[in-house]
Amino acid sequence: MNKKSLMRSLPVIPNLVWGIIFIVLPLVFVLYYAFTDFDGNFTFANIIGLSDYAQTFLLSVSMSVIATVICVLVAYPMAYFISKAGPQKGKILLFLVLIPMWINLLIRTYSMMAILDDEGFLNSILTALHMGTVRIVGTKGAVIFGIVYDFFPYMVLPIYTVMSKLDKSLIEASSDLGCSKIQTLFRVILPLTKSGIISGVTMVFVPSISTFYISQKLGGGTFDLIGDTIERQFSNPTTYNIGAAISLVMMVLILLSLFIMNKFAGDDTDEAKGGMMP
Amino acid sequence: MKKLVELKNISKEFDGELVLDNINLDIMDKEFVTLLGPSGCGKTTTLRIIGGFVTPDEGDVIFDGERINDLPPYKRQVNTVFQKYALFPHLNVFENVAFGLRLKKLPEKEINERVMNMLKTVALSGFERKNVTLLSGGQQQRVAIARALINEPRVLLLDEPLGALDLKLRKDMQNELKNIQKQTGITFIYVTHDQEEALSMSDIVVVMADGKIQQIGTPTDIYNEPVNAFVADFIGESNIVDGVMLEDKRVRFSGHTFDCLDGGFGKNEPVDVVVRPEDVDVVSEDKGMLKGVVTAITFKGVHYEIIVDIGGFKWMIQSTDYVDIDAKIGLYIEPDAIHIMKKSEYSGQFGDYSSFSEEFDELDVVPDEDGEEDADE
Numbered sequence: 083m084n085k086k087s088l089m090r091s092l093p094v095i096p097n098l099v100w101g102i103i104f105i106v107l108p109l110v111f112v113l114y115y116a117f118t119d120f121d122g123n124f125t126f127a128n129i130i131g132l133s134d135y136a137q138t139f140l141l142s143v144s145m146s147v148i149a150t151v152i153c154v155l156v157a158y159p160m161a162y163f164i165s166k167a168g169p170q171k172g173k174i175l176l177f178l179v180l181i182p183m184w185i186n187l188l189i190r191t192y193s194m195m196a197i198l199d200d201e202g203f204l205n206s207i208l209t210a211l212h213m214g215t216v217r218i219v220g221t222k223g224a225v226i227f228g229i230v231y232d233f234f235p236y237m238v239l240p241i242y243t244v245m246s247k248l249d250k251s252l253i254e255a256s257s258d259l260g261c262s263k264i265q266t267l268f269r270v271i272l273p274l275t276k277s278g279i280i281s282g283v284t285m286v287f288v289p290s291i292s293t294f295y296i297s298q299k300l301g302g303g304t305f306d307l308i309g310d311t312i313e314r315q316f317s318n319p320t321t322y323n324i325g326a327a328i329s330l331v332m333m334v335l336i337l338l339s340l341f342i343m344n345k346f347a348g349d350d351t352d353e354a355k356g357g358m359m360p
Numbered sequence: 361m362k363k364l365v366e367l368k369n370i371s372k373e374f375d376g377e378l379v380l381d382n383i384n385l386d387i388m389d390k391e392f393v394t395l396l397g398p399s400g401c402g403k404t405t406t407l408r409i410i411g412g413f414v415t416p417d418e419g420d421v422i423f424d425g426e427r428i429n430d431l432p433p434y435k436r437q438v439n440t441v442f443q444k445y446a447l448f449p450h451l452n453v454f455e456n457v458a459f460g461l462r463l464k465k466l467p468e469k470e471i472n473e474r475v476m477n478m479l480k481t482v483a484l485s486g487f488e489r490k491n492v493t494l495l496s497g498g499q500q501q502r503v504a505i506a507r508a509l510i511n512e513p514r515v516l517l518l519d520e521p522l523g524a525l526d527l528k529l530r531k532d533m534q535n536e537l538k539n540i541q542k543q544t545g546i547t548f549i550y551v552t553h554d555q556e557e558a559l560s561m562s563d564i565v566v567v568m569a570d571g572k573i574q575q576i577g578t579p580t581d582i583y584n585e586p587v588n589a590f591v592a593d594f595i596g597e598s599n600i601v602d603g604v605m606l607e608d609k610r611v612r613f614s615g616h617t618f619d620c621l622d623g624g625f626g627k628n629e630p631v632d633v634v635v636r637p638e639d640v641d642v643v644s645e646d647k648g649m650l651k652g653v654v655t656a657i658t659f660k661g662v663h664y665e666i667i668v669d670i671g672g673f674k675w676m677i678q679s680t681d682y683v684d685i686d687a688k689i690g691l692y693i694e695p696d697a698i699h700i701m702k703k704s705e706y707s708g709q710f711g712d713y714s715s716f717s718e719e720f721d722e723l724d725v726v727p728d729e730d731g732e733e734d735a736d737e
């Protein structure tokens with residue numbers, strides 16, 4: 083009998099090994115570094131010292147929130163129209179939206195700089211038209227724009243997936259029972275596609291909060307986001323411990339916010355939970 | 361009685377295919393009207409035009425005297441019970457039923473009372489908090505009816521609402537629906553392809569085929585006086601044979617001249633003659649107006665179903681008396697059992713009992729083809 087259960091658990095072993103090497107061990111390292119000093123002694127100093135970075139945290143979170151909200155507001159109607167375009171046209175439109183995903187993030191960010199820079203493409207056009215120049219790179223707006231641009235496909239895809247599975251007869255039923263188009267949107271379509279929005283938010287908000295290229299390039303080095311800070315700590319061996327402490331706090335904050343979102347978004351559909359928790 | 365819904369010269373094409381061909385239909389207030397026809401004949405499309413989900417290419421939809429072609433569904437005094445129910449999966453039973461009332465912003469107390477009453481009507485008290493996706497087919501169907509009825513529409517559209525139910529539940533729901541319709545006085549427009557259901561529930565039956573209305577009438581009219589071979593065959597069992605109207609009240613078919621009750625045809629006009637299986641009497645061969653050989657007999661409980669070959673045409677006869685296969689029998693037909701129809705595009709397509717279905721014909725053909733192929737090789 084023992085043998086049997088051993089046989090049955092054999093296929094799980096590669097997963098287990100993978101999980102230990104790539105999930106558990108890194109977490110242990112993060113924890114270890116976060117609670118020790120340079121000499122390996124236990125300490126809370128790293129965590130307590132993080133109050134210096136409160137500003138950076140706040141700035142990062144607020145920019146990610148703004149970028150995520152913009153993504154939702156643009157991606158939702160777009161996903162709706164793609165799903166309504168019919169299978170043939172829908173496939174092509176979705177393909178167009180997803181193309182940027184295949185291009186390296188760094189290249190996308192650099193090409194955006196080439197367009198938005200003070201001497202970039204946009205400004206040279208404006209100059210040629212004698213309309214002066216606008217300063218874009220180096221502003222918070224540019225960084226937010228960069229985040230939206232880079233992560234947009236990750237918002238469209240899950241929303242589209244849920245939207246395209248929406249039973250059209252439910253929309254007819256809603257109209258039949260007296261809903262105008264707007265009322266149908268709020269009473270039927272939104273509640274039934276909520277799970278797509280939540281997946282999308284998770285896929286945009288979480289990575290964008292720790293992004294560092296975008297802020298370094300499009301922010302022009304004028305301000306620090308939390309991702310930049312972490313990167314800097316890890317490029318100097320003496321500050322590993324602080325970097326680990328920031329990472330740990332970030333992780334806890336993200337888990338917390340996902341948990342709150344989970345509760346907040348209602349738990350009436352089991353499907354909704356699938357995409358939320360990492 | 362006054363006209364509530366009128367369809368005038370309605371035509372509709374999908375992808376270049378004419379799905380509805382010049383439909384004209386008046387539906388009276390408080391009536392139970394059934395659209396009956398084979399799959400793909402355009403029943404759902406007709407219903408969706410009345411509901412506002414499909415706009416006709418040509419013709420007018422009139423509701424209570426006003427043209428409503430361009431009125432969106434949510435502004436029509438019409439509610440629909442959809443073919444697959446279309447219940448909202450994110451709402452429980454109570455909220456599904458309350459959906460229409462909430463839109464009207466009624467006070468909570470009234471909503472509560474009306475929903476509870478409606479759930480009682482459809483025998484779903486105690487299910488308020490249930491998740492609709494966990495209900496059985498019959499329960500979902502009743503939620504769908506409650507959700508539509510609670511809005512007290514002028515017209516309720518029902519698209520094969522009983523299609524997914526088993527036979528017994530179906531019979532119960534037929535009675536239930538008929539009662540609800542009588543009690544509320546709401547006009548029901550009901551779609552089915554089950555002729556028995558149509559005959560037993562409706563005030564008026566509309567028989568459709570190939571995007572056209574074939575006949576509109578009461579169930580007895582439709583059964584006793586079908587206008588063409590399609591209707592005669594689709595409603596109940598019929599023997600449909602070629603005949604010639606010699607003069608008023610005299611028709612010749614299957615080599616014999618019969619007295620009948622119909623008239624108004626041209627002299628010697630070719631016609632289709634319908635004789636229902638239950639209206640034929642089996643007699644001894646010498647007393648029969650028609651003579652034939654029994655090729656099959658099946659016991660059906662109340663009666664035997666007998667297939668008789670008369671000059672190569674297979675008749676179906678229902679009789680309480682047993683006869684042997686290969687026996688020679690005579691058939692006797694009363695004048696009032698004979699119904700005469702004008703020739704139509706459907707003449708000759710129906711009413712012969714060589715087999716019961718086209719699939720059977722095809723099955724029959726397959727071995728022959730194989731045989732030929734084998735011979736070729």
Ligand SMILES: Nc1ncnc2c1ncn2[C@@H]1O[C@H](COP(=O)(O)OP(=O)(O)OP(=O)(O)O)[C@@H](O)[C@H]1O
Nearest residue numbers: 374375379397398399400401402403404405406553
């Ligand atoms: N939206 C549509 N687009 C293209 N063709 C359609 C559409 N709706 C219906 N049709 C076609 O119109 C014809 C009639 O369809 P309809 O649904 O009205 O038939 P029905 O009588 O309700 O059949 P059933 O008993 O199978 O439900 C069918 O050939 C169908 O393929």
Ligand SMILES: [Mg+2]
Nearest residue numbers: 403404405443
């Ligand atoms: Mg249909």
